[in-house]
Amino acid sequence: MGEMEDGYKREESVALLVIVVLATLSLASLFVAFSYYCYISNKVSKHLKSLKGRNEEKEKAAPLRSGSGRGSGSGDGGGDVPILAIDSGVQVFSYKQLHSATGSFGKGNVVGHGSFGAVYRGVLPDGRKVAVKLMDRPGKQGEEEFNTEVELLTRLHSPHLLTLVGHCSDSGHRLLVYEFMANGGLQEHLYPTKGYACSCGGISKLQWDTRMQIALDASKGLEYLHEHVSPPVIHRDFKSSNILLDDNFHAKVSDFGLAKFGSDKAGGHVSTRILGTQGYVAPEYALSGHLTTKSDVYSYGVVLLELLTGRVPVDMNRPSGEGILVAWALPYLNVREKVIEIMDPALEGQYSMKDAVQVAAIAAMCVQPEADYRPLMADVVQSLAPLVKNRSSKKISSSSTSQSCKPATKPEYD
Numbered sequence: 001m002g003e004m005e006d007g008y009k010r011e012e013s014v015a016l017l018v019i020v021v022l023a024t025l026s027l028a029s030l031f032v033a034f035s036y037y038c039y040i041s042n043k044v045s046k047h048l049k050s051l052k053g054r055n056e057e058k059e060k061a062a063p064l065r066s067g068s069g070r071g072s073g074s075g076d077g078g079g080d081v082p083i084l085a086i087d088s089g090v091q092v093f094s095y096k097q098l099h100s101a102t103g104s105f106g107k108g109n110v111v112g113h114g115s116f117g118a119v120y121r122g123v124l125p126d127g128r129k130v131a132v133k134l135m136d137r138p139g140k141q142g143e144e145e146f147n148t149e150v151e152l153l154t155r156l157h158s159p160h161l162l163t164l165v166g167h168c169s170d171s172g173h174r175l176l177v178y179e180f181m182a183n184g185g186l187q188e189h190l191y192p193t194k195g196y197a198c199s200c201g202g203i204s205k206l207q208w209d210t211r212m213q214i215a216l217d218a219s220k221g222l223e224y225l226h227e228h229v230s231p232p233v234i235h236r237d238f239k240s241s242n243i244l245l246d247d248n249f250h251a252k253v254s255d256f257g258l259a260k261f262g263s264d265k266a267g268g269h270v271s272t273r274i275l276g277t278q279g280y281v282a283p284e285y286a287l288s289g290h291l292t293t294k295s296d297v298y299s300y301g302v303v304l305l306e307l308l309t310g311r312v313p314v315d316m317n318r319p320s321g322e323g324i325l326v327a328w329a330l331p332y333l334n335v336r337e338k339v340i341e342i343m344d345p346a347l348e349g350q351y352s353m354k355d356a357v358q359v360a361a362i363a364a365m366c367v368q369p370e371a372d373y374r375p376l377m378a379d380v381v382q383s384l385a386p387l388v389k390n391r392s393s394k395k396i397s398s399s400s401t402s403q404s405c406k407p408a409t410k411p412e413y414d
């Protein structure tokens with residue numbers, strides 16, 4: 001009996017010992033885990049602090065340097081070193097650097113003027129040609145557009161979107177620096193005014209194949225924004241003056257100051273203030289402020305109509321019933337025999353009627369009042385791609401004086 005009791009007692013004390021050992025081990029591992037956690041979080045917060053410090057230094061760098069004179073102790077060698085800081089490939093410039101890149105913002109270097117301010121031609125010390133936009137619009141809206149443009153173009157990259165080279169927020173100045181597009185805005189070529197380099201005295205010399213290439217490039221720009229980015233980006237100010245042309249008349253979409261992130265849900269919309277340019281704004285957005293990627297598709301359709309007809313979206317000086325381009329053109333677009341009646345006379349019949357009918361049908365789908373029935377930009381890209389022919393470098397010119405105005409001929413039907 002006594003032996004059995006002793007046996008039980010021994011087992012009991014062994015169990016107790018095991019419990020104590022296990023508890024000690026658990027406590028020890030808890031302690032080790034806690035110490036490790038403290039060590040890591042300390043390391044992370046130190047790293048974050050040093051990053052924040054560096055960013056603050058970067059932001060302070062521009063105004064400090066711009067205030068200093070040529071070669072004065074700031075280390076910029078009197079403006080010879082162009083880059084103050086690099087932010088995901090987008091450079092931060094000082095006002096002084098852009099002042100010298102644009103010949104002191106000389107009048108001779110002005111290449112255009114928009115609602116943001118004047119646009120200047122410039123050359124960076126490394127030889128790169130740039131366009132510099134100098135904001136002359138004080139107030140919250142201008143500030144918002146500047147920030148949106150910088151934030152979006154720092155992240156979005158496509159061969160069909162204009163590249164932002166850098167920006168400057170220095171001593172109250174706001175400037176945007178872009179790659180230089182040698183042939184400027186599409187509208188200048190569609191509607192050349194007196195004084196603009198066109199040998200035909202105000203008649204567009206943009207040939208059909210070039211127009212189709214521009215339409216395709218621009219559609220790819222919007223396709224990227226709508227379908228390759230998540231959440232999708234709605235441009236909100238797509239128009240012919242925001243399609244810029246390089247020296248080979250390839251097009252890039254520009255000006256993202258009004259852009260908005262769209263809804264990720266299929267058929268979803270975002271509600272927002274109604275902004276944009278008259279003649280390009282989709283009816284449902286104009287009426288309700290409901291914005292979707294299909295609002296851009298509508299604006300794209302208006303640009304296609306400009307390319308077909310050579311007419312600006314709104315001109316109340318045109319004969320009665322012709323003032324609003326969409327309203328005037330819509331009844332012609334889906335009638336094969338009628339398309340010829342709205343074609344730009346400046347094309348002088350130099351296009352395939354079959355292709356023109358197809359483009360008119362695409363434009364009709366894009367500008368239809370019911371947003372849901374408008375195509376996706378990917379569908380537009382697919383439909384336009386076969387219509388774009390390889391252009392020889394001689395044929396692409398729109399403003400070269402070597403190209404004479406041919407007498408009007410009838411387009412070929414094939």
Ligand SMILES: Nc1ncnc2c1ncn2[C@@H]1O[C@H](COP(=O)(O)OP(=O)(O)OP(=O)(O)O)[C@@H](O)[C@H]1O
Nearest residue numbers: 112113114115116119131178179180181184185241
């Ligand atoms: N990157 C660039 N390269 C060459 N020229 C440019 C460039 N950006 C703009 N321009 C020229 O400056 C003009 C004005 O452009 P800007 O974007 O400021 O105004 P807009 O598009 O005409 O009007 P809005 O302010 O309503 O958008 C363009 O039509 C074009 O000729």
Ligand SMILES: [Mg+2]
Nearest residue numbers: 114241242255
């Ligand atoms: Mg513009």
